[in-house]
Amino acid sequence: MSTLHALTVPKWGMSMEEGEITEWRVSVGDKLAVGDELVDIETSKIVNAAECQVAGTLVRIIGEVGQTLKVGMLMGVVATGDATDAQIDSFVVGFVPDASGSSLAQSSDAGAPATPASQAQPVARAIPVATATPVAAGALSQGPDDAGVNASAVARRIARAHNINLNNVPATGRNGRVSKRDVEQAGGIEIVAAPRSSGAKPTSESQRSTEDDSHIASTPVARRLARSLNINLNDVTATGKRGRVSKEDVEKAAVAETGVAYYREQKLSGMRKTIAARLTESKQTIPHYRVSVDVEIDSLLQQRAYMNGTLGHKISVNDFVIKACAGALEQVPEVNVQYAEDCIRQFDQVDISMAVAVKGGLITPVIRNVGAKGLPQIAAASSDLAHRAQAGTLGVDEFQGGTFSISNLGMFGVDQFDAIINLPQAAILAVAAGVKKPVVRGDSIVPATVMRVSLSADHRAIDGAIAAQFLKSLKGFLENPASMLL
Numbered sequence: 001m002s003t004l005h006a007l008t009v010p011k012w013g014m015s016m017e018e019g020e021i022t023e024w025r026v027s028v029g030d031k032l033a034v035g036d037e038l039v040d041i042e043t044s045k046i047v048n049a050a051e052c053q054v055a056g057t058l059v060r061i062i063g064e065v066g067q068t069l070k071v072g073m074l075m076g077v078v079a080t081g082d083a084t085d086a087q088i089d090s091f092v093v094g095f096v097p098d099a100s101g102s103s104l105a106q107s108s109d110a111g112a113p114a115t116p117a118s119q120a121q122p123v124a125r126a127i128p129v130a131t132a133t134p135v136a137a138g139a140l141s142q143g144p145d146d147a148g149v150n151a152s153a154v155a156r157r158i159a160r161a162h163n164i165n166l167n168n169v170p171a172t173g174r175n176g177r178v179s180k181r182d183v184e185q186a187g188g189i190e191i192v193a194a195p196r197s198s199g200a201k202p203t204s205e206s207q208r209s210t211e212d213d214s215h216i217a218s219t220p221v222a223r224r225l226a227r228s229l230n231i232n233l234n235d236v237t238a239t240g241k242r243g244r245v246s247k248e249d250v251e252k253a254a255v256a257e258t259g260v261a262y263y264r265e266q267k268l269s270g271m272r273k274t275i276a277a278r279l280t281e282s283k284q285t286i287p288h289y290r291v292s293v294d295v296e297i298d299s300l301l302q303q304r305a306y307m308n309g310t311l312g313h314k315i316s317v318n319d320f321v322i323k324a325c326a327g328a329l330e331q332v333p334e335v336n337v338q339y340a341e342d343c344i345r346q347f348d349q350v351d352i353s354m355a356v357a358v359k360g361g362l363i364t365p366v367i368r369n370v371g372a373k374g375l376p377q378i379a380a381a382s383s384d385l386a387h388r389a390q391a392g393t394l395g396v397d398e399f400q401g402g403t404f405s406i407s408n409l410g411m412f413g414v415d416q417f418d419a420i421i422n423l424p425q426a427a428i429l430a431v432a433a434g435v436k437k438p439v440v441r442g443d444s445i446v447p448a449t450v451m452r453v454s455l456s457a458d459h460r461a462i463d464g465a466i467a468a469q470f471l472k473s474l475k476g477f478l479e480n481p482a483s484m485l486l
Helices: 085-093 153-161 180-187 220-228 247-258 270-285 298-309 317-331 375-391 464-479 481-485
Strands: 003-008 018-024 037-042 047-051 056-061 068-070 074-080 106-109 288-296 337-339 344-346 352-354 356-358 361-363 404-408 427-441 444-458
Touching: 003 056, 003 085, 018 270, 037 074, 056 085, 074 085, 153 180, 153 247, 220 247, 270 361, 288 464, 298 317, 298 444, 298 464, 298 481, 317 352, 317 375, 317 404, 317 427, 317 464, 317 481, 352 375, 356 375, 427 464, 444 464, 464 481
Parallel strands: 352 404, 404 427
Antiparallel strands: 003 074, 003 106, 018 037, 018 068, 037 047, 056 074, 288 444, 337 344, 356 361, 427 444
């Protein structure tokens, strides 16, 4: 007898809700052993490999590369023994997602329906159907996600530009598609064609050419773009080499036809979605306020040069900032906190999250127990975490649980900036570049390297006087770096 097992999206960490499949490491028909790495899944911050928890054969891949699936959804099917396609089909149809995220959450004998441990019942889902009933103008932007609505590329661009949800537009186009005219009529939109100087032939829905454009000389890119935008090449003025229609010509024709500037869309990665959600939540729910101070860092730079040049270390200015923050947080522990609705969590250990720019976003790996580390140890830890963050090989526990954050844009020459608090923490330090400036010392004006630091704090947990004390302490450590070596 054959048994079928469901390979589902696992849940790595309490905050994980979905993952994007980036690569399958096995193929249908491969024999699997317990612990084999099956598929790479990108979560909000990292890429992890899902492991097989049962020996068998991979008989079906459901989740395609590039597809984003919720935790507990079906990615593939593993069989112990032989199974027919009909049995596998029946198993897939009867599968019920398990939100607990067990990577092999369900199993059944071949031919029997899949049975989840929770005995959850499938829920009938309503599918929105286009209707000819007029929609009030104020409600045109409302409704479920319209990504699956059958619409022409031009209609979709106009709808997005005018904040119209395509679920609210009656479809009269060919094959039930929402056309450009449908969107214009639903929203009362009048599209004004761009002037002829744009290099495109102005057209309207009724004037658009229907002749075969296969003979029109064009670049392959231009032809593919025209097809995706539903533009006939007979309607495009060619300005490319040897009289060919170029990609730019098609883009200009699209502008002339819709009145909406041409743009490209890039699918949001799991990381970008999480960054957007978390920063929106932070900005909307936390009463931010900011305090800043200028720090003279010439002594710090001299100390760094000595430690790196004479002693052979590799310590960055940011490593000094991390160490100084640990010292300041120990002196002013009221900043090393989290606001938790009915209480304030006070942490004895300083775990600092440092912002690291990675491809497509930002990640904040955590250096643990910074107060107990010396500068060389901090430098080694920060370098290791930064490199593995950029390679996407951090473990979940390595970027969760910090008590304070640092965001440093000084290497980009930024004079000053404000950072958004990294939930659930209550404060984040923004570090700018060190810049040569004239400063007053006694009765003299002398040059000095000045670095501005700005603390963003949660006013529910940290009062302004406490934030000022923290910056005073931080300034003391940074301007007297020898104090950090004690």
